[in-house]
Amino acid sequence: MSEEQIRNLEKQFEERIARDEKIEPKDWMPEKYRQTHIRQMSQHAHSEVVGMLPEGNWITRAPSLRRKVALLAKVQDEAGHGLYLYSATETLGISREEMYEQLHTGKAKYSSIFNYPTITWADIGAIGWLVDGAAIINQVPLCSTSFGPYARAMVRVCKEESFHQRQGYEIMIKLSSGTPEQKEMAQDALNRWWWPSLMMLGPTDAESVHTEQSMKWKLKRKSNDELRQQFIDQTVPQADLIGLTIPDPDLKWNEERGSYDFGEIDWDEFWQVVKGHGPMNKERMKARVGAWERGEWVRDAAMAHAEKKAERKEKEAV
Amino acid sequence: MTTTKNWPLWEVFVRSKNGLEHRHFGSLHAADADMALENARDVYTRRNEGVSIWVVESKNITASNPEHNGEMFEPAKDKVYRHPTFYELPDEVKYM
Ligand SMILES: [Fe+2]
Ligand SMILES: [Fe+2]
Numbered sequence: 001m002s003e004e005q006i007r008n009l010e011k012q013f014e015e016r017i018a019r020d021e022k023i024e025p026k027d028w029m030p031e032k033y034r035q036t037h038i039r040q041m042s043q044h045a046h047s048e049v050v051g052m053l054p055e056g057n058w059i060t061r062a063p064s065l066r067r068k069v070a071l072l073a074k075v076q077d078e079a080g081h082g083l084y085l086y087s088a089t090e091t092l093g094i095s096r097e098e099m100y101e102q103l104h105t106g107k108a109k110y111s112s113i114f115n116y117p118t119i120t121w122a123d124i125g126a127i128g129w130l131v132d133g134a135a136i137i138n139q140v141p142l143c144s145t146s147f148g149p150y151a152r153a154m155v156r157v158c159k160e161e162s163f164h165q166r167q168g169y170e171i172m173i174k175l176s177s178g179t180p181e182q183k184e185m186a187q188d189a190l191n192r193w194w195w196p197s198l199m200m201l202g203p204t205d206a207e208s209v210h211t212e213q214s215m216k217w218k219l220k221r222k223s224n225d226e227l228r229q230q231f232i233d234q235t236v237p238q239a240d241l242i243g244l245t246i247p248d249p250d251l252k253w254n255e256e257r258g259s260y261d262f263g264e265i266d267w268d269e270f271w272q273v274v275k276g277h278g279p280m281n282k283e284r285m286k287a288r289v290g291a292w293e294r295g296e297w298v299r300d301a302a303m304a305h306a307e308k309k310a311e312r313k314e315k316e317a318v
Numbered sequence: 319m320t321t322t323k324n325w326p327l328w329e330v331f332v333r334s335k336n337g338l339e340h341r342h343f344g345s346l347h348a349a350d351a352d353m354a355l356e357n358a359r360d361v362y363t364r365r366n367e368g369v370s371i372w373v374v375e376s377k378n379i380t381a382s383n384p385e386h387n388g389e390m391f392e393p394a395k396d397k398v399y400r401h402p403t404f405y406e407l408p409d410e411v412k413y414m
Contacts, residue, residue, distance in 0.1 A: 027384050076364070083361050087345040090327065096347060097324055153344070160365075299349075303323050306350035 017217060022148040025091035033217060036210070037147050038092050039108075040219060042099045045085035046110035049103075052078045053287050054118040054280075055127060063121060070167045071124060077160045084156055088149035104289045112270065113200045115278030122175055122189035128168015130190075130197040130235065136161045137231050138201065141221035169238065176242040183243070190239065191247040198262075199270040201228040207267075232260050327376040328354040330361075332368035340372050351375075 001009075010030050016023070023029055052075050059075065062068035086096055102108035113131055118124065139161065142154040175186035202208060202224035214220040222230075232251075239246050250263030272278065325347040331340035343362045348354035354373040362368070382390055398404045407414060 024384070026381065073364075076360075080361050080364065083346060084344055087327075090345070095324075299325065300323075302349035302353065303325060306353070307323075309350065 014216065017146045020144075021146075022151065023146050024148045032213075034092050036213070036217070036219070037150065038089060038094050041085055041089040041092075041147075041150055042094070042102065043109050043111075045082045045089060045099070046103045046108055047114065048078050048082035048085060050110045050114045050284055050288060051131075052082075053284055054114055054116070055124060057118050058121060058124050061121070062124075067171070074128070074164050074167060077164065081153075081157045081160070084153040085150075088153045091149050100292065104285070104292065106276070106285065109274065111200060112273040112278060113196050115273050115280045115284060116192070116196055117280050120185050120189060122171070122185040123193070125168050125171030125175060125186065126189035126193040128164050128166075129172055129238070130168075130193050131200065132161055132164040132168060133235060134197050134200045134231050136165060137227050142219070144218065144221075146218040172244070173242050176244055186242075187244055190244050194247050195265065195269075196273075198228055198231070198265055199267075199273075201231060203267070203270070204265075229259055232262055236260055325349050328358075328373045329376050329379060330354075330358040331372040331374075332358075332362055333370040334367055335369055340370065343367075345376060348373075 009028055013023075013028070013030060013033075023033075055071060055075050055078075059068065059071055062071050086099060089099065090096060099108070103110070113134075118127070136158065139154055139158055143151055143158055145151045145154065172186050172190075175182045177183075205211065205223045205225045208224055211220060211223060236246055236251065248263045250261065252261050253259075254261045273281070276282075326349075327345055328348055328351075329345050330343045332343045333340045343358075346354065346357050346361055348357050351373060354375075355371055358371050358373055359368075363371070394400075
């Protein structure tokens with residue numbers, strides 16, 4: 001194809017997206033669109049999968065059967081989200097194995113929030129409430145993104161997320177109306193998860209590299225800072241309601257803006273964690289790669305069994 | 319990471335309730351059809367989304383090529399006479 005032809009195709013392509021038409025896997029697409037989607041969607045999938053680790057840590061120690069079945073179901077949903085997203089990404093021509101390889105070798109990133117430890121039961125409450133809360137804010141606009149398989153996967157994901165957030169907030173309600181120790185536990189979890197949750201919505205707009213292109217392709221509908229403000233404005237009253245204090249001395253309602261003003265985010269910490277120096281980066285990769293390697297004989301055995309069965313069936317047919 | 323052979327890809331179709339058709343829900347990897355069905359149940363129907371599941375190995379699906387959409391689908395475009403509005407009837411005619 002000549003450069004001229006490609007430019008023409010690109011123009012038609014952008015116009016289709018502007019008209020809200022969906023792009024499907026076999027349609028012509030600019031190479032950059034394909035690569036950007038592979039990167040974002042696979043990182044999204046990795047985040048769902050690695051995200052199971054901090055919460056999985058508490059399944060066997062949940063304080064009641066009610067909490068245990070809820071947490072188990074939630075973690076299972078996250079596995080499902082990873083799977084929807086991996087298979088949607090595969091439609092762009094990358095294999096599952098390549099994606100795993102990228103995750104396991106550290107070439108691909110996942111959300112930095114999962115590199116923090118879950119040291120008390122209240123952390124499970126804080127994760128559901130704040131981390132899934134922030135994830136919902138990120139994900140809802142993606143339900144109408146331009147790439148069909150991604151949008152469809154996100155519709156399914158968003159339907160499931162609201163239970164995640166509610167079960168987390170319910171844990172926080174219970175703890176903060178319990179004994180002073182329990183309330184303190186809830187406050188401590190909020191103290192530790194608040195700032196990382198704000199960082200989860202991405203670098204400030206001034207530092208965000210992909211925004212303009214992402215807006216055009218509907219990978220983004222609002223900027224990181226807008227999403228962060230939305231998250232803060234909806235979460236602060238929820239903390240007030242259960243008597244917990246947001247760990248930000250600069251947090252103040254701004255009558256004029258109709259929004260909360262908030263303190264400075266420690267972006268150095270964010271970049272440190274992104275670069276692999278968070279408290280749990282090594283541990284998470286060790287757990288993930290370990291699970292993959294320990295499962296290898298099972299995958300091989302299942303494949304061998306399937307082939308043998310198929311052979312037998314063929315012979316019987318002869 | 320030297321898995322001898324990777325599990326193939328399967329497409330999953332789910333009937334959400336009787337009376338409705340099976341609809342494409344997504345795909346997954348499994349060693350064989352039985353495992354694909356079980357995985358499809360866990361991945362796509364955790365909240366009663368289905369009463370029946372079909373799985374088919376993705377390689378067995380033949381798909382039309384969007385680059386040929388012109389010759390494939392455009393011939394239907396100018397056949398207005400396939401639509402009821404093409405036929406002119408006097409206003410007095412009822413129920414037709
Ligand atoms: Fe999720
Ligand atoms: Fe979730």
